[in-house]
Amino acid sequence: MQWLELTVQTHPEAVESVSELLSGYSRDGVVIEEPYELSDDGQEYRILVNQPVQVHAYLPIDGTEEEKKQEIARGLWHFTSMGAHFVGELHSRVVDEEDWANAWKDYYHVTHIGQRLVIRPSWREYTPKDNEVVLTLDPGMAFGTGVHPTTRMCLERVEQLVQPGMRIMDVGTGSGILALAAAKLGAAHIDAIDNSSVAVESTRANTEMNDLQEQIDVVLGVLDETEAKKKADHYDLVFANIIAHIIGSIAPELAQVVAPHGLLVVSGIIEARRPDAEGPLLAAGLELVEETRIDDWLALTYRKRA
Template identity: 40%
Template sequence: MNADAQAQTQPSAGSFFELVLLVAEAAVEPVSDALDALDALSVSVEDADALTPAEQALFGEPGMPPPKEGWNRSRVVALFNNEAAAREAAELLAPQDFFGDGQVLGVRAVAEQDWVRLTQSQFEPVEITPTFWIVPSWHEPPAGAQQVLRLDPGLAFGTGTHPTTRMCLRWTARHGAQGQRVLDYGCGSGILAMGAAKFGAREIVAVDIDPAAVESTRLNAENNHVQLQSGLPDLARGEFDLVLANILATPLKVLAPLLCAHVRAGGQLVLAGILARQADELIEAYAPWVQLSVSDEEDGWILMTATRA
């Protein structure tokens, strides 16, 4: 957990001011709520001790509670339309009981930006193979790109920038999916399902527990002229030639019997979202059904695959 952003309004080009506060862990939530009520355009929270010996790591996998809910000291940054609003918010917050021993570190101007252009500049085309690329809508495909997926940053995970996504797509590009029935379990943006479509899959089912991901997959498929079915997990029925699941190690272990049941005899299982140190855990969890092995590795993440006997 590196930041807790609560953006209500996307700023357009213009002059903005940030109010910067230092608050204790217990004050973060009431202070953030108060800033929201004071019409802050956005509120972000970060570890005030980042990059020092006192820095704290907050992390956790789905279904597992984080070891700690917040940092001992947090830097809270609120964005306002103008300087007067930022200073008024500081004056109103300082005497409040819930502000406690918090400090107002200052109000500072934010340089004028073209926010849309700035956001777009952070997302470049992503190479999966020399001929297969993920390309945002505002870019032209690179020379030599024979297969292209158009994908912009959105609500659901999966833009091709994470190693786990790239490894799954690279596996599909190398092995193909011609004529196969494919299941993308935990589809996020639908990127793996669409990748399978680009390499010849005849029927594709993409499922996720998050309705926003299901809708994102549907819209992305339309934008890429790909035919697939997207829905909640109960949409996945029967056996598939290829089952893809890019989630995380803990839910992958829980899902082992379900995912393996969806792989037909002779079919392929491709799993990602796994750290290299977690390989033995996954091998053990899936041993009753398949023999997993590591088939790719990138930046400490691994891709594990198996063929159903």
């Protein structure tokens, strides 16, 4: 299959807005490429903060891609009111899915997160130290590699909060990275859900690669009222690393599936959009117990009252 790759360079503060625009046209999500520098002979890296970020979206070549490209370009034009340096020009190229996957291997390296977690692409060699927990991850075209601040903060919360035997839901699982980490840290069962077929395929492949099929169920769909009723009060811990207004739109459903005294961790939220998520979550009967921050990105942890 061929894809039209759309790329725009943005200021870090505009990443969420640009990602939200592009994801409205790209059914399989967006890829956020942050600048980094390599170390350890190219096996590890660190993110260069406050530097321009590349956001990529992929449209299937089906006869509608040029019209969508023009609509996206018009949408980006409105962001110029933020300042010329905030959003750059829209660039495009046609890529094969296989060629895309191979080219992107150059961007992924061994990543250390928190005290114990290590993300290892399958093509990189790594020998774990002490009590490190290694996740083998091939992101494919799904978002979630541990690079973006929101994913990093969620992984840190996974490490801090997951206890053996827990029941967990991962809403908007992307590559499945949070579900994989939870399973490796001893969760009894994880339901991973995403509305992107590419994300679901990626999560299933990563689950098999880590031999975690018995702990992780991957579902194509959305967390709607029907699904929430079926799973009401079921999960000790729920993750939703999406974007602020979507979190707000499904806040009642997120609250419903969390068990009494259970926790909900939400991220994908930039400070300016915090009210879009927080207002509905508080209205759904959740209370904020902790927040973490990297630059302007937030991860918020809520507890469900009994």
